[in-house]
Amino acid sequence: MEDRPGPLGEGVTRCSGGPRWGTVHTLAGALFPLSLVVLTVVLQWFAPWTTDGLRYDRNGILHGQWWRLITGNFVHLNWPHLALNLLGLIFIWVLLAREWSPLRWLVSVLLCSLSVGLGLLMFDPRLDWYVGLSGVLHGLFAIGLVTDDTLQGLERYGLLGALLLKIGWEQFHGATPGVAEMIGSAVVVQAHLYGAVAGLLVGGVMRVGGGRMRPMGSGNGT
Numbered sequence: 001m002e003d004r005p006g007p008l009g010e011g012v013t014r015c016s017g018g019p020r021w022g023t024v025h026t027l028a029g030a031l032f033p034l035s036l037v038v039l040t041v042v043l044q045w046f047a048p049w050t051t052d053g054l055r056y057d058r059n060g061i062l063h064g065q066w067w068r069l070i071t072g073n074f075v076h077l078n079w080p081h082l083a084l085n086l087l088g089l090i091f092i093w094v095l096l097a098r099e100w101s102p103l104r105w106l107v108s109v110l111l112c113s114l115s116v117g118l119g120l121l122m123f124d125p126r127l128d129w130y131v132g133l134s135g136v137l138h139g140l141f142a143i144g145l146v147t148d149d150t151l152q153g154l155e156r157y158g159l160l161g162a163l164l165l166k167i168g169w170e171q172f173h174g175a176t177p178g179v180a181e182m183i184g185s186a187v188v189v190q191a192h193l194y195g196a197v198a199g200l201l202v203g204g205v206m207r208v209g210g211g212r213m214r215p216m217g218s219g220n221g222t
Contacts, residue, residue: 032105033093036074037086040133043075044082051075056117056130069117070110075131081183085133092137096144104206112139112198119194127188135191138163142199147207167196
């Protein structure tokens with residue numbers, strides 16, 4: 001175990017077991033989700049131009065527009081759709097991700113985004129287009145459940161069971177009642193499945209991939 005300066009100068013203890021993706025001071029940990037909020041709001045402000053150019057579009061992807069596999073997750077149908085997803089992002093940040101490092105946020109969001117896009121491309125050939133952050137949010141939630149050491153066993157498995165129950169319900173019965181009416185469109189529940197599966201895999205890799213880093217109590221520089 002060793003102590004060394006962390007982001008923004010706070011002390012960080014590095015241990016020998018667990019994920020090495022790092023935790024940081026809450027302020028630094030909020031920078032990435034806040035940036036994501038700003039990005040999605042700006043993209044929605046300039047819709048429909050941004051939506052048309054960035055959404056997951058199967059035909060466009062098959063003709064070389066590969067960026068749509070990722071960018072489709074950051075544009076939305078309308079303001080209620082965006083607001084619902086941003087509430088989900090805030091919930092995940094408060095509950096599970098307040099001390100994630102910017103690197104951990106970046107890796108998690110990009111891998112979950114790509115997994116959602118590839119999942120739709122490979123397994124849903126009849127889906128022409130898709131927008132929204134909800135698939136990525138399911139992945140981030142799964143990563144948090146797997147990697148958060150503050151969760152007790154009952155909490156972890158209870159939340160994991162709730163996530164799996166929600167995913168299973170959606171695959172057989174469709175989206176949570178009222179959501180489609182709120183956003184004015186059908187919900188692509190397959191994206192939630194692909195995001196959650198990716199999150200469990202990414203979280204597992206993070207958990208076993210190296211030394212765990214956590215802030216020291218005082219948060220002072222060393």
